[in-house]
Amino acid sequence: MPTARPVVGRGAKVRAAVHAATLAELVDRGYAALTIENVAQRAGVHKTTVYRRWADRDALLVDALAEQMASDIPIPDTGALDTDLRELARSLVRTHTSPTGKALLAAMFSGAGGVPEIAAARRRVFDDRLERAAPVVARAVARGELAPDVDPAEVFKALAAPVYLRLLITGEAVDETTADHAARIALAAARAGVLG
Amino acid sequence: MPTARPVVGRGAKVRAAVHAATLAELVDRGYAALTIENVAQRAGVHKTTVYRRWADRDALLVDALAEQMASDIPIPDTGALDTDLRELARSLVRTHTSPTGKALLAAMFSGAGGVPEIAAARRRVFDDRLERAAPVVARAVARGELAPDVDPAEVFKALAAPVYLRLLITGEAVDETTADHAARIALAAARAGVLG
């Protein structure tokens, strides 16, 4: 049984070059233009080489994205809700402005939304953050900063929404200022009791 | 100069059937699967007929979308900010849950984001609403409901963000409840002074 051979030596360089070319091509030309031949050319590699290593462009794309999808982001605990939310928002922004994050969004928004693995990856990123929001809200309730009936998921959604609006609809720049702004909105809504 | 001939009789039926098939195909199969042949088959029409009437699938799609893109939505003026915002949000939701609105979003989110006319149509929908938000906020300021430095555009973005989050990211149902929820978030943020 061929258990994924080592991929060392020459193969490793090719693999890395093709992965990079895939994400680059995706970000600045879109999913529709993501053909094996384009990727191969950009990677400085012959198309047969790519065809021999990956079954189709979706497999290639999923592989390239999965490569560096490391999470391991700590749950913020600064002692106050406003700063916790700010950290949560900044972390979300960092994820989606990283090369991989940009590529993931580009994939979703330019046609790969139907590919199960891509959709799953997006859901994973989002749900991951949802989970991290729960303890933050729970602690805020314990401190008396929020009413007990506030829904942590709704808090995070209120925080994430402005970020995604910029990323997907308005196309405005997304940076720390955006994150802080989103955090303030979520905080105001939570305090006003509209996230129960 | 051929000024778009009448298109009556047999032609009108064909045209309507193809338009409907185009939007239907787009919504439940995506832009990638939107081929002239698929559309023709769904419309119960031969592909040559479609090819003779439209240059390519983008022209067809733009034509089908433009068909019913009537706006003419009044600016709400209920006498209070909260109800005005609620109307604004409900109107936005109605737009994006209508068949045409769904098709427009499907087009954007499944690959036609690069087509200039499609991107322009989406921008038009959004900017249209942005403009309608300005008087609403201005009146609220005049009534003393809001501080004078509140930015109308930011108010509308805060209101629209939760709606688009559901439409594009979480996939949860979008209805009047969603609209009212979004309106409350925007109101809380505006009152808290974080939208200046």
Added chain:
DNA sequence: CGGCTATTGCAACTCAAAGTTGCGATAGGG
């Protein structure tokens, strides 16, 4: 009601690009 014309259906075609294959060339580990 019946003929006339524009439009459609159909089949066969062209054409471009995706994907495949066999073989000679070469990189790099041992």
Added chain:
DNA sequence: CCCTATCGCAACTTTGAGTTGCAATAGCCG
């Protein structure tokens, strides 16, 4: 320095988009 796995290359097959000429027909107009 040699040996093997991997790559480059060119020619090939296949697939699906888009085209064309001609016969069939729908529907307007007298």
